[in-house]
Amino acid sequence: MSPNIKEPRSLIPIIREATEADAASLAALVQQLGRNDPFMVVSGFDPVTGVELLRSVIGATSDDGLFRIFVAECSGELAGLAICRRHPPPERDRVLQLDIGVDAQWRRVRVGTALVQFVLDWAQQNAIERVQLAVVSANTPAVALYERNGFEVEGTLRRSFRLDDDVYDVHVMARLLA
Numbered sequence: 001m002s003p004n005i006k007e008p009r010s011l012i013p014i015i016r017e018a019t020e021a022d023a024a025s026l027a028a029l030v031q032q033l034g035r036n037d038p039f040m041v042v043s044g045f046d047p048v049t050g051v052e053l054l055r056s057v058i059g060a061t062s063d064d065g066l067f068r069i070f071v072a073e074c075s076g077e078l079a080g081l082a083i084c085r086r087h088p089p090p091e092r093d094r095v096l097q098l099d100i101g102v103d104a105q106w107r108r109v110r111v112g113t114a115l116v117q118f119v120l121d122w123a124q125q126n127a128i129e130r131v132q133l134a135v136v137s138a139n140t141p142a143v144a145l146y147e148r149n150g151f152e153v154e155g156t157l158r159r160s161f162r163l164d165d166d167v168y169d170v171h172v173m174a175r176l177l178a
């Protein structure tokens with residue numbers, strides 16, 4: 001085999017909870033996403049300060065149990081992450097806020113789909129009735145991923161996201177589980 005051709009990579013990601021050992025790779029992935037995918041920041045997960053947030057909640061989940069971080073691993077590499085934030089009780093503790101990001105090298109091989117499906121299963125098992133997120137309407141890959149997994153656009157926050165000289169609409173999307 002030519003030295004330039006990589007071994008075929010596993011296309012079946014392992015989805016699991018993040019551990020302390022993932023901290024450095026997670027931070028690198030978050031920074032990569034923050035640098036190259038500015039639409040990612042719309043959800044309130046800041047790619048710079050967010051790294052510290054990630055470190056503080058990895059592993060044992062946050063003390064109040066409101067944060068969970070799941071990762072996708074392909075061929076031993078960290079390929080993606082899903083950050084799940086549960087709202088505090090009592091009024092909205094059955095609502096889960098979702099953020100997803102996939103390493104640019106692992107896109108279009110269903111890593112995002114595997115993460116969303118895992119989160120939906122986990123949510124169902126944990127009495128969550130609604131999984132929701134915010135996504136820039138121009139973020140075609142993300143909107144398509146969510147729609148393919150049963151999320152619906154519930155409304156649009158018009159002209160609510162500014163990036164350089166451009167202003168974008170943001171969709172609120174959700175999937176009901178109850």
Ligand SMILES: CC(C)(COP(=O)(O)OP(=O)(O)OC[C@H]1O[C@@H](n2cnc3c(N)ncnc32)[C@H](O)[C@@H]1OP(=O)(O)O)[C@@H](O)C(=O)NCCC(=O)NCCS
Pocket residue numbers: 033037039040043099100101102103106107108109110111112113114133134135136139140141142143144145146148
């Ligand atoms: C959005 C994102 C998570 C998708 O991850 P992914 O692993 O590439 O998605 P999948 O391979 O599971 O794709 C599932 C479906 O989503 C749609 N999709 C994914 N990427 C797409 C693209 N670039 N263009 C159009 N549709 C796309 C397709 O319908 C695809 O199904 P198909 O491959 O059978 O056509 C990834 O592009 C990403 O990390 N983007 C940057 C961060 C971000 O924007 N996160 C969302 C914040 S709200």
